Amino acid sequence: MSSSTLSQLLAEVFGYTKFREGQAQVMQAVQEGHDALVLMPTGGGKSLCYQLPALAAEGLTVVISPLISLMQDQVEALHAMGVAAAALNNSLTPEQNAEIYQQLQQQRIKLLYVSPERVMQPFFIKRLQEWQVAFVAIDEAHCISQWGHDFRPEYGQLGQLREALPQVPFMALTATADAATEADIISRLRLNQPEVYKGSFDRPNIRYLVEEKFKPFKQVRDYIAQQKGASGIVYCGSRKKVEELAEMLQRDGLRAAGYHARMDHDERERVLRGFVRDDIDVVVATVAFGMGINKPNVRFVVHFDIPRSVEGYYQETGRAGRDGLPAEAMLLYAPSDAGWIRSVINDHPDEDRKRVETHKFLAMQAMAEAQTCRRLVLLNYFNEYRDKPCNNCDICLDPPRQYDGTVDAQKVLSCVYRVQQSFGSTHVIDVLRGSKSQRLMDLGHDKLSTYGIGAEHSQEYWQAIIRQLVHRGLLVQNVQQYGVLQLTEAARPVLRGEIALQLAEPRINLATSKPRVADRGDYDKVLFRRLRALRKTIADTEGLAPYMVFNDNSLVEMAIEYPTTAGAMLNISGVGHKKLERYGDEFIAAITAYLDADDEPISRF
Structure with missing residues (x-):
């Protein structure tokens, strides 16, 4: 399949006019039958690396994913673009399972999402050998490695799948992997001379902040109040803190909810769905609220407690600003928290694991206590060495006096x-x-x-x-x-x-004096709010997350360009032919009515 065909599919289905850095490189490798290892930051376009060649390929693309919620969100988003996708997981009824298997047998599905547990079942492996599998994509591949911060034993068995599908290209994708984790992924998956793409770990739209932790509940409450309804996540180190903080925010009238592993499964799903669909603004969570959050418009991530690794911190903060718009990551830090975590690590019975976790936490502690640019410390950890400060972290914006x-x-x-x-x-x-x-x-x-x-x-x-x-x-x-x-x-x-x-x-007043997340400021705010409300109405009617209609970045472009024809709407990033067909008329009508109501558009500032 030629690169021009991929470019055509990129525009028609996904609504984008050009590839991001590295995407075309790894797509070409898979199309030529090579394995690939893709290291891209959260929001860097990893999913497109396997979704687009899947549409271009003859046969089925199998995507191994760790969470049901992540599979469901991906499938719903693909359906909104007219892509034949499905997920096999334990949430389905026997009838739904049977229907998907029938569609697979009839070659009517292009992308199939499955869990690592299911894909390794002998019965399922036999089915895979019968179906025409074009290639296999393994998302969140750092879970394979014992050196990774999210090691999952069931992921470690995926290398055996190579024996069952020896001629099928494998693509492993992750946002976080140091050198040891990268080597472990290649070894355990038995990747054969893979095309390795390492994107920059830099997320320049995220502002990194670290504040002294002195009255944490008040600090977090004041910070969230300043965000004026923006979408955010607060990570806490214990269930007790999650429950206390969530209850406090709810008493303040905020649309907040708690999330931790001990909650009832249905309640966790309710919170996740409410957050993704913009019915809940703030989720207070343990790290159980991790992979599977497919929500581009998270504007801030707060760490109530220091994470145990830079990888974990990077992964969690990376859930902010996936749409490329300005976002913030705020960490509350107290040395006493660090002392407690070190004592917990020292109690671990496995000496090798203790050594790995100690090394990773000391690196995280060093970042929290750094007096130099936070971004440089973060990037240096991932061997991306730079010497120029970022001018978008607390140290750069307000150097310690x-x-x-x-x-x-x-x-x-x-x-x-x-x-x-x-x-x-x-x-x-x-x-x-x-x-x-x-x-x-x-x-x-x-x-x-x-x-x-x-x-x-x-x-x-x-x-x-x-x-x-x-x-x-x-x-x-x-x-x-x-x-x-x-x-x-x-x-x-x-x-x-x-x-x-x-x-x-x-510095003892930063949390109460600091302005809210920076805004690009060059678009019509009134129109943006109206388009956002329209998007929410459509999404609720169709049972979708709002970003599956159009993401915030698309709405911002509409509030800059004022598209009032189908051709103009297709020039907006994220608007493909299928979405134009489904939603274009309503958005064009809203923009036209807005322009007709005033002789001139309301000021953008």
Whole structure:
């Protein structure tokens, strides 16, 4: 099949006029019968790498996918474009299964989505050998590797499928893989001299932010309130936090819901569907809300707790801004959280796994504590070395301001010494600020020389200073003794005034002062809102997710170009012939009515 045919299908079915970087390369490899390994960031166009050649190929393309919800979303989106696709999974009735098998036998399906468990069943492998399989695509391929952050044993067996389909090209796709994971994927899948494409891991539309974690529930609540109904995800490290935060947001009148693995399956599906269909704005979740979120217009991802690996962080933050429009990833960080995670990892019985997880978490902790461009740290982890700052992270936009923090450090260190290195940061700060709590009085700590010497600053200010002293190695938090602060040898010269100490001015108001996600600002906002409402009405009527009608990027282009003819509408990114046929008239009518209502379009700004 020629590249011109692929380009024609790209425009007619998917509504795009050009390929993204690397797509044509891997499509050509598969068409020529070669294996391929595709490493592209979330939102980089991985799905198209197998969907488009599947349409061009003679026979069936089998897509191995880890989650039912992910399969369903992909199939629904393909149906909206007129593509013959189906998914075989446990949610189907026997009658539905039988109908799909009949269509497969009659060669009426081009793309078939299946789980790794089903595809390895002997009965199913025998069927695959009977059907005309053009090639096999394995999505979320990092799950194959023991070095990956999402290792799944059932994925590791997929290499055996190669014996059953020796002449069929295999394409493995993932958004996250370090060198060890990449080599493991190739080995376990038995890929034969694969065409390897490594796209840039950079997602320039995502703004990376890290904030001191001091009042996390309030910080998250204030941040979400500023987003004014934008779609977002908040990841928490425990079910308890998920439930508490979701309930708090609901009390504030926000369209929020919780999601974790212990919830009833039907309730989880309700939350996922509500989120994908824009009926729920914010999902508060554990990492159980992971792969399978096929929603392009997520505008922010918040991490209430630090993730356990850079891969996990990248994968989760990558769920924001998949439509290419501006998005944010905000991480709340506290060293005490890091200490707790390290202690959990150290309890792991498998020494090899412990070593891998320790290495991965130390890299994540280093990113959270970095004083240089976050994006450079992130890209360097994936061996994509750059030296120019991104100008779209908290460090670049507002570099830490340094000051002579010697006196502040001496106050803290002296106070830790005066309380006999037997208390955590909360108590030390209470002494510094002159608290009149009964416990402090009973201990006699109101008589200490350091009592009240830091009353001019807030609790959050001193917490930020203590964290910097921990980062600098002047203090340690003894995790085994409930976070007790203890002095190190490095504290001695500072306490004695023998050296000066430069510290970063504490940042304690970012969450409440920072503006909402940046907007490109060059489109007609009023028209965009009207088109968004029309899209929601159509989607609800057809039982689809709104993005399956048109994604936000398409609506933005409509609110710039004002297309009022079929030809003009086809020039909009994401509008193919099938979608023009199904939805074009209604959107053209809405745009025409909007323009006719005013002599001039309302200002775009």
